[in-house]
Amino acid sequence: MFVLAGLLVGAGAAQSPTYKVGRAPTADEVKAWSITIFPDGTGLPEGSGTAAEGKEVYARRCSECHGTTGQGGESSALVGGQGSLASAKPLKTVGSYWPYATTLWDYVNRTMPFHNPGILTDDQVYSVVAYVLHLNEIVGENEEMNRQTLPKVKMPNRDGFINDDRPDVGPKSEK
């Protein structure tokens, strides 16, 4: 019995206390699924890339849908629109709207290319992110993006968001 208990503890020490089901994930399992990149850079892997390196990746993997210079095409524009948000026709792009550069890393790594997500290496993600930021004139062509520098990139619309303050309308029911 003691041996068996010991084996169980080793295999799943963290089974749920009340209902006694489930097991503890292994470190590798958690690592494999932990793809969330936070605005402070938590979750970013080792690796690096520059816009100069990302240009080629972008041309092969991104331009078909987003346009040769991020102007948009079959899919949304990645570039432009800065200063348009209060106008009659806001153009929401990485440059004009996205508040965090880390979000771009997370999203490209998580989802792109649309029909083949997950094929880019970490270095390729860094470089293509750098390229899109460069197209928006946010980072220089040879500025290295890595886990230290990317969270420090100041996005133009970083302070453009407010928390939900609704209800903002609502006449009281007339009776």
Added chain:
Amino acid sequence: MGDEESGRNSGESSRRTFLSIGAAVGGALLACSDSGDTPAGDSVKRTGKPPDEYGERSPFEKSVRKGSVSRYPEAGSTRTPLQDSHGIITPSSLHFERHHAGVPLIDPAEHRLLIHGLVERPLILTMDELKTFPSVSRIHFIECSGNSRGEWKPKKGATAQISHGMASCSEWTGVPLSVLLDEAGVKPEAAWLIAEGADACKMHRSLPLEKCRDDVIVAYGQNGEAIRPEQGYPLRLVAPGHEGNINVKWVRRLMLADQPAMGREETSKYTDVLADGKARQFSLTMESKSVITRPSGGQKLPGPGFVEITGLAWSGRGLIERVEVSTDNGATWTDATLQEPRHRIAFTRFRLPWTWDGTPTVILSRATDETGYVQPAVEALVEARGPNSDYHNNGIKSWKIAADGSVTHA
């Protein structure tokens, strides 16, 4: 009606012969002959289909979800035909869809839910294990925050399906998320839960922990059976009253954190640009809303006379307390009857008997929820938010009835 001559199938007995045999052989057949006395067409003259393993609706029913054609159909959507709905439950097969990378095919035997991050006891659970926890079943609507997006513009939706069909209502069954959080032991510094799906885009959203502890369900059941693939099979979040995108489908990972992920969906997409260019973020609650489903756009009244006006009302803040209907373009309002029992954060069916006198008019509805919030006019929303907030349009919808009885958007 000449039943004797109308036996199209020579192998069938005429009704007269049938009746005489029935009289001779007794009660059971007499019962059949009684139902045969009602006018019911050919169905009474031949036996129907035997029982079947999984039911289908009548081939005469044609109501379907409709979507728009897209370059990326995997990132498309379809809308529920609300104008054809009865009661408050949306059939699972007609529940609206919005996918970001297609509907994944997931073997429930392979599916796992990982709970980790700021917890004392990280957990991996199988579907079988999830079903051993205490469960709840609750009726809730889910509405895409982009529902009624077209209603900001002068050219508005021609049918209730187009204008309001990205809202549907099901009975959801699953484990209260609070149970799982207690099992994992949430650390005091945790404030957000990041939920992630097992679709190709690994769609993820951040939820305030307070909401997760309140009423969120980790659901595996929908309307009495397993959740449909396009609704998240085998496992999804149901976050009652929060915008559809938060109700993460195919959920495989719940990560507790001290900050939101600030993912693409909650920064660049489901945020609402206001008049000054600032954008409202984490605008999660779906506010009080209603739509008349009959008579509604695309339908036609046969002529002056009795009409039951009926529709659906809902609020992400709780119970619908009141629905008022106007049959004179908003000059006067009458309380509709609300279908009981009402459920919080669920479709509420309303009904109002009316006699149409044949003159052209405009009908509309407005809902009040238990917080006292009254569904506003679209113009009031635009005044508060500017013309480009895009999401969260819960404005009043009106329908115009023409002299010939045809109904269109007002």
